[in-house]
Amino acid sequence: MKNAILASTSTLHDQKYLEYLLPEIKKLYSGASEVIFFPFARPGGLSLDEYTEKASEAFKMANIDLKGIHEYSNPAEALENAEGIFTGGGNTFLLVSELYRNKLMQPLREAVLNGTPYLGTSAGTNIAGLTMQTTNDMPIVYPPSFKTLGIIPFNINPHYLDPDKNSTHKGETRETRIKEFHTINTQPVVGLREGSWLEIMDNKISLKGSLSARIFEKDRLPYEVDANNTLTDLN
Amino acid sequence: MKNAILASTSTLHDQKYLEYLLPEIKKLYSGASEVIFFPFARPGGLSLDEYTEKASEAFKMANIDLKGIHEYSNPAEALENAEGIFTGGGNTFLLVSELYRNKLMQPLREAVLNGTPYLGTSAGTNIAGLTMQTTNDMPIVYPPSFKTLGIIPFNINPHYLDPDKNSTHKGETRETRIKEFHTINTQPVVGLREGSWLEIMDNKISLKGSLSARIFEKDRLPYEVDANNTLTDLN
Incomplete structure (x- = not known):
């Protein structure tokens, strides 16, 4: 049983935090x-x-009280009884390090697999994949492992960006980085553009929002999947 | 004794690989x-x-034979006797993982500290800092540590990119990423723009090329240092 929304970003240009996700x-x-x-x-x-505090403000628009996991004396127990879970974005290395340090990676995984509604944005979406290895973030802290929740059988690259054909910058494009990932790793990667999200209902995975997603599989040319299609068979 | 060139990038727009660095x-x-x-x-x-093979082609323009470290039966001994060393760019996580796996991080450090001429570009420059934690690369492999050569007493962010004021993308800017780094780490970070390099002569560190560099110190506003100034006192 799974019931999750995995969004590329929390915020769209010229919008308030979580505004476009409010109906979801x-x-x-x-x-x-x-x-x-x-x-x-x-x-x-x-x-x-x-x-x-910032996230609570946004959730008030949905008449939901938000409480930080760090406010609970027994966070693992709180997770077991949770009515819903939201993991916000930021630095994925820090998020994963803190999940392990607080021994919450496994309890969080179990809660989501047991059907507790889960929303992730950006880093909170990245950790739903098999590993955090397709994050865009800086390694500001050394986590004990890159392994993450594995709620879906592939990896996600949030904030996916198409190559800028006019750029003179020589840093790697996102596509090159994911290609390098596939020289060592085998799982598919979903490049999720800002404004897109995955809807997970039990084992059905659907692409939502108005944009297509770019799919990277090892030893295949990247391809596009249009919105409202499923990614259930991707693994 | 140190004698090193640490370049932001190997290649400038509309130029051949290493072309602009040939005089250096x-x-x-x-x-x-x-x-x-x-x-x-x-x-x-x-x-x-x-x-x-690719790097050898470029080095032929300087009449220098290049030999890959993987071609030596005893790489540590080869390093001790080396006339010069060049570490090319690519994925920093992979570079650091392989340096540790081949037990070459320490021998490489010693060779550079003993005055063996060293050129780094991009990832090869990043590893000259205290840690690899200000890389832009994807964590495609899990290295045993983020600690690197420490030839200089700070970190480098190669391919430094100024925020694009016209961008509607909500992924973090480079400056935001480095700010997040400083919530956990204390060493300064030099944002080295493409076309810039650091010249290390013994303990003197000079900024070369035509551009300024952006310096990030914990709890200070970022500031610019112009080309041909020294960074010797930054630590």
């Missing part, structure tokens, strides 16, 4: 009055409390 | 007939032999 949030957490927030990715160095 | 290469390795190449970063998934 209302649907996903329907009936819930309190949702647990994982603020560990701390975007821009926000404190856990500051980040929880 | 001739000066750095003056008198050397053979230089050892570290191809471990394997850009775009090139094989070790393919990458060595």
Whole structure:
């Protein structure tokens, strides 16, 4: 049993935090009055409390109280009883390090596999894949492992960016980076553009939003999948 | 004793591989007939032999033979006797993993500290810092540590990119990423733009090329240092 939304980004250009996801949030957490927030990715160095406050403001629009996982005396128990879970974006290395340090990677995985509604944005989406190895983030801290929740049988590259044909910059394009990933690793990678999300209902995985996603499989040319198609057979 | 060139990139727009660095290469390795190449970063998934071949072509313009470190039966001994060393760019996680796996991180460090002329480009420059934690690369493999050569007392961000004020993309800017790095780490970071390099002569560190570099220190506003100034006191 799974019920999850994995969004490329929390925020669209010229919109407020989580604004475009509000209808999905209302649907996903329907009936819930309190949702647990994982603020560990701390975007821009926000404190856990500051980040929880920011996310709470947005969730008020859906009449949902958000409580930071760091506020619970027994976080593992809180997860078992959670009505819903939201993991926000920021730095994926920090998020994964803190999940392991607080011994919450496995409890979080179990909660999601047991059907607790889960929303991830950016780093919170990245960790739903098999590993965090297709993150765009800087390795600001050394996590004990790159292995993540494995709620879906592939990896995600959030904030997927098409190569800029006019660029004179010689840093690797996103496509080159994912190609390098596939010289060593075998799982497919879904390049999820900003404004796209994956909807996971039990074992069905659907691409939502208005954009196509770019799919990278080892030893195959990358290809596009249009919105409202399923990715259930990708593994 | 140190004698090193640490370049942001191997290649400038509309130029050939290493073309703009050719005068520096001739000066750095003056008198050397053979230089050892570290191809471990394997850009775009090139094989070790393919990458060595590519770099050899460029070094022929300086009348220098390049030999891949993987071609030596005793690489540590080869490093001790090397006339010069060049580490090319690609994926920093892969480069660092392979340096540790081949037990070459320490011998490489010693060779550079003993004055063996060293050229790094991109990933090869990143590893000259205290840690690889300000790389832009994807974590395609899990290295045993993020600690690197520490030839200089700070970190480098190669291919430094200024924020694009017209961008509607919500992924973190480079500056935001480095700010997040400084919420956890204390060493300064030099944002080295493409076309810039650091020249290390004993303990003197000079910024070369025509561009300024952007310096990030913990709890300070970022600032610019103009070309031909020294960074000797940055630590």
